[in-house]
Each structure stands twice: as structure tokens, then as C-alpha cells.
Amino acid sequence: MTDPQVALLMLAVFIVLVFLGFPIAFTLMALGMFMGYYAYFEPNRMWREYLRLEDADWWTSATSWLDGLLNSRIFDLFVNQTYTVMSNEVLTAVPLFLFMGYIVERANIVDRLFSTLNVAAKNVPGSMGVAALITCMLFATATGIVGAVVTLMGLLALPAMLKVRYNTSFASGIICAGGTLGILIPPSIMLIVYAASSGVSIVRLYAGALLPGLVLVGLYITYVVGRSILQPSAAPKPTKEEVPDISLPRLLLMLATSFLPLAFLILAVLGSILFGLATPTEAAAVGALGGMLLAVIYRAMTFQRLRESVYLTVRTTAMVCWLFVGSYVFSSVFSYLGGEQLISQFVEGLDLTPLQFLLLAQLIIFLLGWPLEWSEIIIIFVPIFLPLLPMFGIDPLFFGILVALNLQTSFLTPPMAMSAYYLKGIAPPEVQLTQIFKGVLPFLFMVFLAMALIYNFNELVFYLPQVFYGR
Incomplete structure (x- = not known):
């Protein structure tokens, strides 16, 4: 058996072990060490x-x-790769953004925010759904943690929508789709991980993801409003008893105490990054401090909540970092054995156009989204495609934004739609999983439409990076 064949065997064994349920990070490290010993x-x-x-x-x-x-040199490789990951300045922002998200999640801001937006948008068709989407967008942007957003909004917004006679599938789809937006909209943790994997500037990625993220939110809101107009029974207009009229001064006060603090925190963090006032790590540190201040102001900061936030931050950061270590060791051995070159020759032999290659790559990532989390896809499989991009003249920045859009589908595609399972876990008993699946499908099509728009109008990705940082 030749070395490239051993590399392909190595990849096949990894996929089989993943489907058998073995821990991915340690499977990568074990296979990398074992096959690396053979290679060296x-x-x-x-x-x-x-x-x-x-x-x-x-x-x-x-x-x-x-x-x-x-x-064996594999032991030196393992030590060096571990040190490289742990000293990566880009990844330093991950625990800080995570901590900011977990603190904000526990600061009792979201219930105030949803109530205020619900009152402010009451004259808009599907007002409660629109309020839920905007709340999800802000909360998902602040946390970037899909499970946390879907769970909290499922506890807060879903019962409220069902109470005012919203269609169960429609309401469920809004919560599930809105909860995934933090993957794409900056300051996204996923984009930080992609930047560390690809070498693309994180600030350019943030600038490039902003307009596509707003396009996707716009498509979601358009669908909600449009369906509410065409099918009023799916989203009945709330009565005055359900959403009372309030005076303009009181509404402005509610916005000032719920919407503005969180929006200011997000804009301050993102703006300082985009305008070059701070590095992503420095901005994340300020965001973490701002999250703690918000929790203190809202009288939600307790030692127990602080300890939970620190624990969850350390656990998630450790998972990401060890995934990087395993992936680096695995990919180094895979490349040394000739696997990367074999894949490049195979793809080159297919004589694909850039569009065909993009469709093939996005289809593979879409299918990988069923059994795997976004972090595993970005750290393990996306680096396989990165060396092929120059062959087709594809900018890795553009590819990364398409991947970020595509990964929305990993949480929305039945039967492995994780956001649906998050919601089902806390939904009222009468809400069936099939109803949630039915509700997420229209939003899944909105994601595909957004990807088509991004491909046909590339300036949606490149305009802001060029404005802020030049070509």
C-alpha cells in the first residue's frame, strides 16, 4: 500500500470512528499519532x-x-502543534467572546428586549415573529452560541407566540432560524476559528460577513411579514389585552433600558474592530467587561452565575483548542503521506469550473452538517478545500462567508436539525418535533436563496472590506 493510499485509509477510518461516536478531538490526535509514527x-x-x-x-x-x-518525529510534531495552537493570538479572542456571551445570557436582558420590541412592532404584520427575530439576531450576535439562544428564546418567545394563536410550526421555525444567526453575523466565533484555520484576516472576515448577515436577516423578516399578510391565521394580530398600547415616552424609556445597552455593547465591540481601534482580542476583552457591567446594572450578577459562565467558557474553549491540536496533527500527517496532493490531483482531473467546484464543496459541507458540529467542520474539513481555492481563482474570504452561510443549514436541516432538538427539549409537550421540522424548512430555503444572492452579487462580501481596508 502506497503512502497516499494510507492517507486515504486514515481519512476513511476517521469518518467511521466519528459515526461510531468516538470523541472527535481525541480520535484526530490518536489517528494522527498512530499514522504519524508509521509515516516518520x-x-x-x-x-x-x-x-x-x-x-x-x-x-x-x-x-x-x-x-x-x-x-519519532511525530512526538515533536504533536508538542509543536499544541504550542502553536495555545499561543495563537487569533484564538485568544474565543474565550473572551464566549465569556461575554455567557454573561449576557444570564443578565436577564433578553426578556426585557423581547417585550420592548414586541410592543414597538405591534402594528407590523407578524409583529411578534419580527420582534423574536430581531431579539434573536442581537442575542445571537452577542453570544454566538446557538443552543443558548434557541433554548432561551424558546422559553421566552415561543409560549408568548403560541398564547396569541401563532401557528406552531411558524413560531418554531422563527425561533430555530433566528437562533443560528450568531454563526454568521459578527462578532462571530465561527469566523474567528475560520480565520485561524485559513490565515484570512479576521477583521476582513467580519467586514465581509456584515452585509450577507443583514441580507439573511432581511430575507427572514420578509418571509415572516409576507406570510403574515398572505396567511393571517398563521400570525394573528395581537389584541390590546395581549399587547397593550403605551405612550411614546414610555416606549422610548423601555428601548433605552433594554435595546440600547445591548446594541451599544455589540456596536462598540464590532465598531472598534472594523475601524481598527482595537484588535479582535482587545475588543473581546472590552466586550466581556461590558457584559459584566450590564449584568451588574441589571442586578443579575451573582457569584453562582459568574462561576457558571467561567466554567462554560473554559469547557467550550478547551474543546475548540484540542480540536485544533488534533486537526493540525492529523492534517500534517495526512499531507506528509501525500493525501492532500492526491485530492488536489483528483479534483484537478475532474475539470470543474469555479461554480461547479463551489457547488461541490458547499454540498459536501452541507452533508457534513448533519452529523458534525460547525467547529468540527471548520477545523477538520474546510482546510481540505483551502489549498484548492487558488486552482479555481476563489478568494478564501468569499469562500469563508459562503461556508458561514452554509453552516446555518447544519442546524436547520431535518432529520439532524440540532436547533429543532434544542427547541423540542424545552417546548410545551403539545409541540411535536415534526411541526418544528416543518417550520424550519422555509427558512432553510431562505439560506439557499441568500447563498445564491451572495454568489451572483459578490460585492455584498467584498464591498465593506474594500471600503475599510482597501484591496
């Missing part, structure tokens, strides 16, 4: 060492031979 193994050197010491005593010969057996 030097039997001739061991034999020469044995012959050189054949006249020595048996203990010296045995220990020297054992040292040659264990002295």
Missing part, C-alpha cells in the same frame, strides 16, 4: 544503532534500540 518511522536508523552497539552490554543495546524506537 525509520527502521534503517534503528538497525544501524543496533549494529553500532552489538558489542555493548545487553542493557545498553536494548535501551538504545528502544530509544530509537520511541524517538
